[in-house]
Amino acid sequence: MIPELGQLALILALLLAGMQCVLPLIGAVTGNMTWVRVGRPTAYASGLFVLLGFIALTISFVQQDFSVVYVATNSNSLLPLHYRFTAVWGGHEGSLLLWTLVLSMWTVAVALFSRNLPEIFLGRVMAVMGLISIGFLSFMLFTSNPFQRHLPGLPEGNDLNPLLQDIGMIVHPPLLYMGYVGLAVAFAFAVAALMEGRMDSRWVKWSRPWTNLAWAFLTIGITLGSWWAYYELGWGGWWFWDPVENGSFMPWLAATALIHSQAVTEKRGAFKNWTILLSLSAFSLSLLGTFLVRSGVITSVHAFASDPERGIFILAFLGVISGGSLALFAIRSAKLNSGGTFTLASRETLLLSNNLIFSVTTVMVLLGTLFPLIAEAFNWGKVSLGPPYFGFMFFIMMIPAIALMPLGPFSHWKQDNARRWFDNSIWIMLLTLVGAAAIYAAMMSFSPELIVWTSDDFLGKAWQFLKPWLGMVGALWVMLMTLKWTIDYVRKARARNAPLSRGLLGMATAHFGVGVFLIGVTMVISSSTEKDIRMADGESFDVKGYLFTFVGTDRYQGPNYLADRGHFEITYDGDYVSSLYPEKRSYLSGGDIMTEAAVDAGAFRDLFVSLGEPLTDDRDVWSVRIYHKPFIRWIWLGGLIIMLGGILAATDRRYLSRRTEETSKTVPERAVT
């Protein structure tokens, strides 16, 4: 009964989304305001029914209704209760339902908080959101119905993929989807502005808080994914340039360019084309990411539940959404005037370089990710691009980005002079160079293996030698300059008794987070130790002064698995540091083997141990993975700080005003410094 109700709810949601899409558009053309106003209530109703559908699926999981095919494939009678909730999005159908639910929540949020927007504009936004909703609801109902029955019911379920039986998986997908799907709002605002043919800076102001919020969620979603991969995949890496990771990273890069371009358009009226184009491409890249994850067209180590047939549907939908919006853009773009002028040394130029760098980087990642498909199409054979391609390109692209980033806040709009930037930053620059050298020297004394010079591959070695120093310079430069700017800004605001702008503080916070992230990356890349070794009971192994002693393993039974649990004692200079218990689990349902790494986390270093496999029959000798990862927490801490910056900026007072927008026809074109 419950699954049928869920099914019914989704069908009703689809019908309501249809009304939400079509009626406001007709109303806008014919000038029938009643029809235009239909957008909001239908969005609420459609959202409610999607939520009911989601609840129905959750109930089916909690009650273990194995007559529902999706539940039977992704659950098992032994599955602990809390994982039954998360199993809802553990497979393809449920992921789609979550995607749709998140889309509905964003739509409802826009409908709730944008009541002060002109009615026709809001009607059009609702229509576009409705269209996206139609796409996903019909995709779900026609090709991947989560409520499909298998009668008579199966006695036992297949089980949730053990990798997903983890706290990281409970929070990672919803947050990532919040970001992915949130970009639909920026997309809908841009399309609505294009339809209206009024592409001034007004719509950008309305779109900014939503874009910032979506970007913040995307940031934390990606960060959590990285953290989960680190301890759950058992390899101890934090980023692999895997197609699925790239799928989430491309929209982030485009959205990063977008939030900067929006600033220029709102404040100065320039870059209007760019802002629209980036709004369209950020969401298109989200759809592309969904396609890559769901279709499995490219070899990826963590594309779950892939199915090429279904991928085609997403690809077609992607074609309609991005092709349609780009066509609209092509028709309308002639009407765009280029807006505010500016000189070479100005904040606009700096933001323009941000846009160029991030757009080129997006294209770089996109080409690299799709390379196997491109090569196949041109008959170049089965080729893929290795992670070094991405690593090298990204590094090169980020050098100018990091160098210019801290100057942005200091610069003036429209006209500035480079001399002033120099005067403003020369002391910090010197401090950065000296500080980085000092830190580097300290690092060297801890990791003397860095200075082993060999005559062969001199360049490679020199590069390895230079890279950590460059990373440190970048991190210090960003952090110190951002701190200086913040102090200056707060002092000036105090002196004038002016309120602090959350937008600006958010920007500074996010920039500072980039510095923290850079420190983490630099340290992890330059001085991690990774050892795969063979260890027998009682043996010890030394990594960077930490002595890992393998005490032994025991076997125990978990709720739905059997595990070998290793016991490691770690000491440093004879002092006790911690005990770690990595596990090798064998899940009872399908015999899946899972590695549970054990980590002693610290602000300055992580000690990571995971069990490989038993090398003898009596299980007293194991292959063991031991890592020492300095500062790896700073990578995720940086991501967290960047997210906070995004949220801070999104809650700027300017966006929260309840004033009806129609009264202010033009945004004042004054220069804000």
Add this chain to the structure above:
Amino acid sequence: MTPTRKRRVYMILIIIMGVTTAVSLMLAAMNKNMEFFYDPSQVAAGEAPVDQLIRVGGMVVEGSIVRTSNTLLTQFDVTDNAHSMTVSYTGILPDLFREGQGIIAKGKMNDTGQFIAAEVLAKHDETYMPPEVASAMKNKAAQP
């Protein structure tokens, strides 16, 4: 030229230079990091280059996994149902590595015709088959 025009020309020149540099770097990096995929039949036919980073893949042959007791060296055969080849790997294999599973190994052929893997990839989904492996096996099945 008016000063505004002049500035615009400079700006465009800078942008073109930047984008050109980025694109040429990208092409160079692509060239250097291409990993070609070879199936066991191609390797058997001697098509795989020696000492160059490539990917090979296929199904792990039943009963072919040989472990050494005092190092982490493992040897196993992969097959595309027509030919099979031996892969040597030192290190910890992924959890889903097992007989009958489709895997991809990244590494180099040495001059004695052995494949030394630096990395072995198996998926986190037991029903998964890497697209390259699936198509290699399909092609072989089609040929009598």
